[in-house]
Amino acid sequence: MKNKKDNIFGSLVYSVFLPFYTILTAITITIGISCKIIKENMLYEIVRGWAKFNLKMLQLLTGLKVEYENVPKNMSGQIIASEHQSTLEILALIAIVPRPVFVLKKSLMKLPFFGYCLRKLGMIPVDRKNRNVHWMDEAQKQLDLGKNLIIFPEGTRAEFGKELEYKAGVFRIAKYLNKQIIPVAINAGIFWRRRSWIKKRGTSIISFGQPINADPIILRKTIHKLVPR
DSSP states (O other), X not given: OOOOOEEHHHHHHHHHHHHHHHHHHHHHHHHHHHTTOOOHHHHHHHHHHHHHHHHHHHHHHHOEEXXXXXXXXXXXXXXXXXXXXXXXXXXXXXXXSSSEEEEEEGGGGGSTTHHHXXXXXXXXXXXXXXXXXXXXXXXXXXXHTTOEEEEOTTSSOOOTTXXXXXXXXXXXXXXXXXXXXXXXXXXXXXXXXXXXXXEESEEEEEEEOOOBOSOHHHHHHHHHHHSOO
């Protein structure tokens, strides 16, 4: 966490690069799927490559890099509950978790090209304004296929050190399927603050914990132990 200085110029360049590269990747995937060139396994590898390249460009342009701790081996059909502070952990989790499926807000599915790619990847949309009754069945379907379900239990991005109340979703699905939860703690918000395009130089930690029972108190205590507050 040393050398936490703003990199304004690099942040500006990266803020232009990220959406441009994302749109280009989404268009390429859409064309590839339409022409039946890209199959599902290839699709996940392309998206993983997109995330890894983004992380490399982030480090090159801003001096912000990612380090992982205690990454589970042979992840398949797992439920992952991660803190959410910026776009950084989304990129980092896509890069390291095999066949990731995110629970995300429904509005993202309506974006041109990008929404099409999300649907093809099996992402699970939820409507924050209305009660969702079918998302757990879809989650079970994806988990049964060996994909790994990633949920941000606080429901939205939070400043580093600020705790929001956990939503019930991750605990409901874990109990519904009689599964444990893999907790993930991060400190990305120190370097890439919520609603800010400026990045700080330094090393962000993505720390995985051992599987725990579906209990909000246990999850909170485990998160605190993984990354110092």
